[in-house]
Amino acid sequence: MAAEFVDVMAVDDLPENKTMIVEAGSKRVLLANDEGEIRALSPYCTHDGGDLDGEEVDDHEVICHRHGARFDVRDGSVTRMPAVFGLSTFKTKVENGRILVAV
């Protein structure tokens, strides 16, 4: 089944260089404002399930506060241990000031 874009929130409500977990249809996704580009990823750290809500985005990376793993928000890849596996990513777009995520 093709992914469907779901309206999740106003782009103005996601501060630059911050993350937020939102509901997108039946899924929870992590939104990241990456220097004005909106990214969407799976919301839990692959190391030990840390919740990535409200984290800082620093130089395109989100940092898990639990043990310091880092992920590139552009493609979900791991950039620092202890995580080994990357995060899933979802397509996003912004229309009329709203963030839409393909789930």
Ligand code: FES
């Ligand atoms: S749960 Fe994220 S680094 Fe351990």
